Amino acid sequence: MLTAIISVLLTAFAWPSVRSSVHDVPIAVAGPDAAVEQVTAALGQRLPGGFAITEVADTAAAQRLIRDREVYGAIDVSSGTPQVITASAASTAVAQTLQSVATALGQGTGTTAAARDLVPLPADDPRGAGLAAAALPLVMGGLLAALLLTRLIRGTARRITGALAFAMTGGLAIAAILQFWLGSLDGSYLANTGAIALTIAATSLSILGLESLLGYAGLGLGAAIMMLIGNPLSGTSTAPEMLPGWSGALGQLLPPGAGGRLLRSAAFFDGRGATHSLVVLVTWLTLGVMLCLAGDLRTRRTAAVADTTARPTAPRP
Template structure:
C-alpha cells in the first residue's frame, strides 16, 4: 500500500501541452456536434417543395405566378386539370399538397401526415388566397386535409421523436453484439433477430399505445425492422472489416450526418442545399420516409426508401462476408478489395 501511495505521489502531472490538446479536441468535437445538428434546422426553408395546382390553364398560370411572386423558388409546381388528379398525386406522395381552382374559388388540399411543416406553409397560403366579401371583409380559402395525422397525435410528435431511437437502436445493437457475441455470422443473425423483435415492439408502442401510426401494423413493423437491420448490419460490417475505426465511422455516418439530414421533423426538400437529397440516401432519412408511407399512404412512395435501406443492408452483409473470408486465408483478397472499394 505504501509503495502504491508513493508511486501516486511521485507521478508527475501531464504537461500543459497535453491539456491544451485535450481542450482543442473537445472544442472541435462540440463544434462539429453543434454544426451537425443545428445547421440543418436553422437553415431550413421552403424551397422546391413539390405541390400541384389544379384547374383551367389560365387560372393555374395565375396562381403559379402569384406563388412565385410571394415565395420565389419555394415550390415545384405540377399543373393538372382537375381535383381528382391532384388528390391522386398527393396519395402517391408525388406532391405534398395542392391548390385547386377547378371550381372557381381556390381551395387548398394538404396532407399533414406527409409533413406538418409543409402543411403549415400551405395553411398560410390559404390565408393569402383570401376572398373579399360584400362588407369588405375577407375569408381564407378553405383547407381540406386529405391525409391527416392520427387524432391521438395530431402534430406528428411521436413519429418525429421516433427517428433518433431508431438510429440509436441500430447503433446499440452493433455495439453490444460486437462486445458480447463472437463470430461474424452469429452477430449478423443477432442483428436480424433484433430488427424483427425491435420492429414488433416499436411499431406496437407507436401504433397501439401512443396512437402515432395508422395503417397496417405488419407493414409498419416491416418498415421499422428494415430500418434497424440496415443501420445495425452496415455498422457491423464496417466493424468486422475495419475494427474500431469501422465502428466509429458507421456511428458518425448515422448520427452526425444521417440523423440531422433525415428531414423527419420537417421535409427533406426544406433542408438547405443538397443536404436533403443526401439525407434520403442514408438509412435515417430513408427509414422516416418509409414509415410515413406505410402508416399513412398505403405504401405509396416507399420504393426509393426500400431500395436505399436494402442497399445498406446488403452492403453490411457483404462486408461481414469479406471479413470472414479474410480470416480464412489469402484467397479472399479480391473480395476484400472490392468490399473496401465499396466502402
C-alpha cells in the same frame, strides 16, 4: 478535442434546423389554365423557388398525386373557390406552409381559401411528435446493437443473425408503442413493424460490416454516418425538401431518412411512394452483409497465414 467534438455535434444537429426553408417543395395546382398560371405566378412572387409545381386539370388529379406521394399538397382553383388540399401525414411543416401561403393569396384576391387535410395524422398525435421523436431511437438502436454484437458475440454468421433478430423484435416493440400506446401511427401494424425492422437492420448491419472490415475505426465511421449525417438530414420532423441545399437529398440516401419516409408510406399511404426508400434500405442492408463476409474472409486468411508461419519447419535429413 472535446471542444471540436461538441462543435461538430452542434453543427450537425442545429444547422439543418436553423437553415431550414421552403425550396422546390413539390405541390400541385389544379384548375383552368388561366387560373393555374395566375396562382403559379403569385406563388413565384411570394416564395421564389419555394415550390416545384405540377399543373393538373381537376381536383381528382391533384388528390391522386397527393395519395401517391408525388406532391405534398395542392391549391385547387378548379371550382372557382380556392381550396387548399394538404396531407399532414406527409409533413406537418409543409401543410402549415401551404395553408399560410394560400391564406395570404386569398387576402390578396379578396377570397378565403378553404383548407382540407386529405391524409391527416392520427387524432392522438395531430402534430406528428411521435414520428419525429422516433428517428433518434431507431438510429441509436442500430448503433447499440452493432456495438454489443461486436463486443459479446463471436462469428460473423452469429452477429448477422443477432442483428436481424434484434431488428425484428425492435420493430415489433417500437411499432406497438407508436401505434397502440402513443397513437402516432395508422395502417397495418405488420407493415409498420416491417418498415421499422428494415431500418434497424440496415443501420446495424452496415455498422457491423464497417467494423468487421476496419475494426474500431469502422465502428466510429458507421456511427458518424448514421448519427451525425443520417439523423439530422433525415427530414423526419419537417421534409427533406425543406433542408438546406443538397442535404435533404443526401439524407434520403441514408437509412434514417429512407426509414422515416418508408414508415410514413406504410402507415398513412398504403405503401405508396415507398419504392425509393425500400431500394435504399435493402442496398445498405446488403452492403453491410457483404462487408461482414469480406471482413470474415480477410480474418480467416490472416489466421491461415499466421498459422502457416508459426508452424515449425521439418528438419532436413
